[in-house]
Amino acid sequence: MTFKIAKxxxxxxxRLGRIxxxxxxxxxxxxxxxxxMGAVKTLAPRDLEELGAQIILSNTYHLMLRPGVNLIKRTxxxxxxxxxxxxxxxxxxxYQVFSxxxxxxxxxxxxxFSSDIDGRxxxxxxxxxxxxxLALGSDIMMCLDECVAYPCKKEYAAEAxxxxxxxxxxxxxxxxxxxxxxxxxxxxxSQALFSIVQGSVYKDLRLESARNLVNLDFDGYAIGGLAVxxxxxxxxxxxxxxxxxxxxxxxxxxMGIGKPxxxxxxxxxxxDMFDCVIPTRNARHGVLYKFKVKSSKLKVRLFSNxxxxxxxxxxxxxxxxxxLSPIDPNCHCYTCQNFSRAYLRHLFMxxxxxxxxxxxxxxxxxxxxxxxxxRKVIRG
Amino acid sequence: MTFKIAKxxxxxxxRLGRIxxxxxxxxxxxxxxxxxMGAVKTLAPRDLEELGAQIILSNTYHLMLRPGVNLIKRTxxxxxxxxxxxxxxxxxxxYQVFSxxxxxxxxxxxxxFSSDIDGRxxxxxxxxxxxxxLALGSDIMMCLDECVAYPCKKEYAAEAxxxxxxxxxxxxxxxxxxxxxxxxxxxxxSQALFSIVQGSVYKDLRLESARNLVNLDFDGYAIGGLAVxxxxxxxxxxxxxxxxxxxxxxxxxxMGIGKPxxxxxxxxxxxDMFDCVIPTRNARHGVLYKFKVKSSKLKVRLFSNxxxxxxxxxxxxxxxxxxLSPIDPNCHCYTCQNFSRAYLRHLFMxxxxxxxxxxxxxxxxxxxxxxxxxRKVIRG
Numbered sequence: 001m002t003f004k005i006a007k008x009x010x011x012x013x014x015r016l017g018r019i020x021x022x023x024x025x026x027x028x029x030x031x032x033x034x035x036x037m038g039a040v041k042t043l044a045p046r047d048l049e050e051l052g053a054q055i056i057l058s059n060t061y062h063l064m065l066r067p068g069v070n071l072i073k074r075t076x077x078x079x080x081x082x083x084x085x086x087x088x089x090x091x092x093x094x095y096q097v098f099s100x101x102x103x104x105x106x107x108x109x110x111x112x113f114s115s116d117i118d119g120r121x122x123x124x125x126x127x128x129x130x131x132x133x134l135a136l137g138s139d140i141m142m143c144l145d146e147c148v149a150y151p152c153k154k155e156y157a158a159e160a161x162x163x164x165x166x167x168x169x170x171x172x173x174x175x176x177x178x179x180x181x182x183x184x185x186x187x188x189x190s191q192a193l194f195s196i197v198q199g200s201v202y203k204d205l206r207l208e209s210a211r212n213l214v215n216l217d218f219d220g221y222a223i224g225g226l227a228v229x230x231x232x233x234x235x236x237x238x239x240x241x242x243x244x245x246x247x248x249x250x251x252x253x254x255m256g257i258g259k260p261x262x263x264x265x266x267x268x269x270x271x272d273m274f275d276c277v278i279p280t281r282n283a284r285h286g287v288l289y290k291f292k293v294k295s296s297k298l299k300v301r302l303f304s305n306x307x308x309x310x311x312x313x314x315x316x317x318x319x320x321x322x323x324l325s326p327i328d329p330n331c332h333c334y335t336c337q338n339f340s341r342a343y344l345r346h347l348f349m350x351x352x353x354x355x356x357x358x359x360x361x362x363x364x365x366x367x368x369x370x371x372x373x374x375r376k377v378i379r380g
Numbered sequence: 381m382t383f384k385i386a387k388x389x390x391x392x393x394x395r396l397g398r399i400x401x402x403x404x405x406x407x408x409x410x411x412x413x414x415x416x417m418g419a420v421k422t423l424a425p426r427d428l429e430e431l432g433a434q435i436i437l438s439n440t441y442h443l444m445l446r447p448g449v450n451l452i453k454r455t456x457x458x459x460x461x462x463x464x465x466x467x468x469x470x471x472x473x474x475y476q477v478f479s480x481x482x483x484x485x486x487x488x489x490x491x492x493f494s495s496d497i498d499g500r501x502x503x504x505x506x507x508x509x510x511x512x513x514l515a516l517g518s519d520i521m522m523c524l525d526e527c528v529a530y531p532c533k534k535e536y537a538a539e540a541x542x543x544x545x546x547x548x549x550x551x552x553x554x555x556x557x558x559x560x561x562x563x564x565x566x567x568x569x570s571q572a573l574f575s576i577v578q579g580s581v582y583k584d585l586r587l588e589s590a591r592n593l594v595n596l597d598f599d600g601y602a603i604g605g606l607a608v609x610x611x612x613x614x615x616x617x618x619x620x621x622x623x624x625x626x627x628x629x630x631x632x633x634x635m636g637i638g639k640p641x642x643x644x645x646x647x648x649x650x651x652d653m654f655d656c657v658i659p660t661r662n663a664r665h666g667v668l669y670k671f672k673v674k675s676s677k678l679k680v681r682l683f684s685n686x687x688x689x690x691x692x693x694x695x696x697x698x699x700x701x702x703x704l705s706p707i708d709p710n711c712h713c714y715t716c717q718n719f720s721r722a723y724l725r726h727l728f729m730x731x732x733x734x735x736x737x738x739x740x741x742x743x744x745x746x747x748x749x750x751x752x753x754x755r756k757v758i759r760g
Contacts, residue, residue, distance in 0.1 A: 037730045039734045041732065071702055081722075083719055340455070340461075342461075343418070346447040346451075350442070353422045
């Protein structure tokens with residue numbers, strides 16, 4: 001993987017760049033639709049291609065439980081299994097173990113947890129997570145980390161952060177084994193590895209985490225442990241002091257963020273990569289996004305007033321019952337090009353599965369269009 | 381609407397024909413995917429176009445309850461509301477009132493029923509059903525009928541059949557009002573009207589029903605009240621004596637049928653039109669269809685051995701866990717061209733909505749391909 005910065009914004013820390021992977025180029029800053037279990041909910045790969053998705057995110061945790069890594073190995077990787085030819089980023093499983101599993105125990109070796117599905121016990125270690133991600137063949141792999149909740153006592157935040165660093169080092173060693181002959185059939189060279197900065201909202205811990213990980217020299221750096229309940233103000237504070245500690249020439253990934261205005265603020269603070277369930281989950285609940293201005297004027301609006309460039313349409317609201325306009329008359333997505341708000345509302349009210357699909361297409365179109373516009377703003 | 385027979389099969393009563401409507405030509409015999417509430421579950425119009433669907437079926441009963449006929453009127457009809465440009469057949473609501481509504485009362489005027497949704501009381505009359513179908517703008521409308529359960533006492537079957545005839549007459553009068561100036565803005569001339577033969581499994585009642593309706597001269601004739609619990613043998617007996625009573629030069633529609641082998645048997649007995657929830661409902665439960673022979677050999681197999689040309693794949697079965705073949709390697713649908721049984725099974729096991737969609741695409745592809753092959757057999 002290579003990363004090149006093409007342009008820097010004059011009035012902010014935003015950067016325009018490109019990541020080259022074995023599965024193609026990704027223009028930064030970008031947003032990754034989430035294909036947790038190997039599919040973006042309600043969408044097929046060709047829908048994502050039509051929307052212009054550059055890369056999707058899948059989860060090691062979910063895929064190791066079902067269908068299991070052996071099957072994906074047998075199909076020579078996730079790309080082929082799910083029939084997606086563009087880049088894939090896989091999360092390490094750390095966040096899911098933290099958020100999903102009822103009974104889990106963190107030890108130095110890794111995380112012990114019981115499957116939500118059948119209660120079976122698993123031990124996920126940094127090495128095992130890398131092994132699985134190598135088998136999945138993702139273009140960007142993540143190190144197993146320990147994500148702490150908010151609020152978190154400083155003592156424990158420090159402990160978790162230090163363990164995250166040790167796990168990152170073990171992940172790295174696991175990816176590039178001492179003897180190259182020892183691990184055949186692993187395309188580890190073409191798979192990038194990112195580590196994850198932790199440290200809750202404690203400045204000294206965050207900075208220490210960043211320095212330790214930067215010393216180990218990863219392909220990119222993620223910021224984890226945010227959007228876990230802290231006030232948004234604190235998140236921006238973390239970015240303000242943390243991003244300058246990260247190397248200029250490596251991609252920066254803010255995990256699990258966020259709302260449109262949060263993405264824009266984070267881009268301005270120097271973040272290149274985003275993922276979030278918000279657009280797809282909201283879509284499935286009939287909560288839709290619409291730009292307040294036409295695309296041609298959006299460019300001006302975006303960076304100058306990042307809170308005020310879009311509105312929310314709750315399509316199940318009675319006021320849309322007879323509304324024959326598309327969600328957004330300026331949107332080029334399949335949904336807006338073909339269906340009215342009234343029809344979409346009808347589909348939601350009668351619980352037709354097509355409702356969630358059409359809404360998902362539109363919301364991802366909004367997010368991906370927003371990212372294209374952000375890149376235009378930086379390009380100048 | 382016009383109907384022309386192009387060819388008759390030599391060894392059976394099957395006919396090849398074409399129905400011309402204002403929304404295009406439909407080749408007969410054909411199968412209608414069911415878009416009960418204005419969408420084929422999980423599919424968008426372009427999916428149906430890609431599959432080669434010629435016509436879809438929607439339900440007056442469901443659409444009158446939600447979103448209500450006023451909204452559809454406002455969009456100038458169902459085609460525009462759901463963005464489907466090919467023909468639509470609308471059922472009259474009779475069958476749904478019979479099968480869905482908890483409390484209903486049949487009187488000479490029509491059917492009184494309570495909505496399943498909000499308990500509101502409705503009176504559906506033959507005239508009202510036609511009014512709604514005229515507003516929907518469907519290419520083929522159905523007369524309100526009274527469908528009786530199986531078994532049904534002959535006395536009641538006779539009563540219901542006679543009422544169905546009277547209602548058919550009222551429907552016809554309602555469609556073509558005495559004074560043409562009385563009903564402006566109704567494209568009734570371009571909308572065909574079919575009546576429905578009833579009479580349960582009683583030969584004399586069925587024949588009487590057919591003669592009465594044929595005397596009234598409809599655009600086509602449906603056979604209703606079958607597949608309501610009677611042994612399949614009895615259904616074929618009804619077809620054997622009933623079809624010869626129907627006019628040669630009018631389309632014949634067997635309502636709510638059926639399994640692949642039932643469709644083939646009915647085609648051989650002279651039926652031109654079919655609808656059924658089986659392929660789409662089965663798809664949503666992971667029950668998939670596969671031809672036993674290649675398309676090139678299917679033609680020979682179809683009519684000669686109509687029970688033995690396909691198999692059922694229950695994709696959730698563990699035996700498909702590691703099966704990397706498509707459902708049917710000879711199938712041209714999007715699902716078979718892009719995904720393995722193992723992936724489809726995985727999607728079903730983790731309850732990804734894409735599972736039902738990919739399965740629906742495949743099962744409809746099977747049904748529509750079967751109809752194309754049937755037409756080829758008749759063409760000779």
